Amino acid sequence: MMRFARVLAIALLAAAPVAAQEGITYSDAASQACSEEAISDSERADCIGASARQCVEDSPVGNRRLMGALCLINETEYWQRRLDDTRFELVRSFEATDNGLGTDGQTAFPMGEALGLMMQTWERYRDQTCQFEMVLSGAMPGDTLIDVNCNLRLTGEQALYLEAQSGGF
Amino acid sequence: MKKLTLAIILLATPLAAQDINEARVLTTLRACYDAQTTLDGMRACIGQAALTCQDETEGGYSTLGQSFCQQAEARGWDVLLNEAYRTAMEAAKGGDDADSDMPEFARRAETLRAMQRAWIPFRDAKCDAEYAKWGMGSMRNIAGSGCLMQTNAEQTIQLWAMYDAFR
Numbered sequence: 001m002m003r004f005a006r007v008l009a010i011a012l013l014a015a016a017p018v019a020a021q022e023g024i025t026y027s028d029a030a031s032q033a034c035s036e037e038a039i040s041d042s043e044r045a046d047c048i049g050a051s052a053r054q055c056v057e058d059s060p061v062g063n064r065r066l067m068g069a070l071c072l073i074n075e076t077e078y079w080q081r082r083l084d085d086t087r088f089e090l091v092r093s094f095e096a097t098d099n100g101l102g103t104d105g106q107t108a109f110p111m112g113e114a115l116g117l118m119m120q121t122w123e124r125y126r127d128q129t130c131q132f133e134m135v136l137s138g139a140m141p142g143d144t145l146i147d148v149n150c151n152l153r154l155t156g157e158q159a160l161y162l163e164a165q166s167g168g169f
Numbered sequence: 170m171k172k173l174t175l176a177i178i179l180l181a182t183p184l185a186a187q188d189i190n191e192a193r194v195l196t197t198l199r200a201c202y203d204a205q206t207t208l209d210g211m212r213a214c215i216g217q218a219a220l221t222c223q224d225e226t227e228g229g230y231s232t233l234g235q236s237f238c239q240q241a242e243a244r245g246w247d248v249l250l251n252e253a254y255r256t257a258m259e260a261a262k263g264g265d266d267a268d269s270d271m272p273e274f275a276r277r278a279e280t281l282r283a284m285q286r287a288w289i290p291f292r293d294a295k296c297d298a299e300y301a302k303w304g305m306g307s308m309r310n311i312a313g314s315g316c317l318m319q320t321n322a323e324q325t326i327q328l329w330a331m332y333d334a335f336r
Binding site for chain 2: 094097109110111114115117118120121122124125127128129131132133135136137138165
């Protein structure tokens with residue numbers, strides 16, 4: 001259902017007047033600068049949504065809901081890239097240790113496997129949470145703003161969580 | 170010399186999980202939690218009962234002591250989480266009943282249940298990863314129990330936030 005909602009959002013955006021799409025002014029800069037300057041976890045969490053807000057502000061008046069959804073989707077992609085990059089780095093940094101497991105009597109389980117399972121279960125949890133939030137908000141079927149907003153928040157939080165974890169290695 | 174030997178033996182005596190007064194940890198946690206009127210206030214309670222437990226337990230500041238106290242607080246949050254879930258579920262069902270003529274909207278209970286069911290394997294996998302990252306190091310125990318404590322607490326608070334949205 002979640003995937004359907006996102007696909008529908010993208011389809012609606014694709015069908016939007018050309019001017020509405022061309023009018024979107026999006027950049028990762030606001031969220032990136034905010035998270036670089038943040039000095040605490042709560043400050044970093046507040047950076048989620050900064051680029052989308054800036055995008056809505058910079059974009060000309062048009063279909064605000066449609067523009068808002070597009071801005072949110074663009075920022076979600078930014079956090080998803082950060083999440084993927086951190087996961088990739090973590091798996092790589094643990095490759096040697098993971099490959100050595102079992103050869104010297106160690107019983108710990110591979111970090112690559114643990115991370116893979118965490119991401120897989122997180123994706124399911126994210127989808128179910130956003131589905132619940134959509135129902136809770138009383139959103140009409142096909143109204144994706146709640147969904148994309150929830151997806152941005154959870155993706156951003158997971159990216160920041162994994163980055164904080166990677167600092168502990 | 171005998172005194173020194175005894176002291177060394179006592180220091181080396183491993184703390185056992187049963188040395189932790191679990192009922193006291195839950196009472197301490199609940200006292201903090203029940204006194205809060207905001208979600209931020211609830212967040213400030215995270216870890217406090219475990220710290221009190223460490224203070225009150227001989228060897229509480231050892232690796233094992235810290236881990237056992239965090240595990241006790243994690244179980245305390247689990248009790249509060251179940252209470253929050255039941256409260257939210259009742260409200261969800263009430264909302265669904267009110268919308269019984271619009272089945273497309275009467276899906277609060279169903280989606281709440283699905284979310285909570287998806288959260289459990291996520292929590293377990295997340296805390297397994299935090300445990301695994303320390304390899305064979307003793308820090309893995311503190312990391313694993315701290316993760317359970319934190320994640321149970323965050324989900325409890327999240328459920329209250331969602332419940333607020335029902336009302």
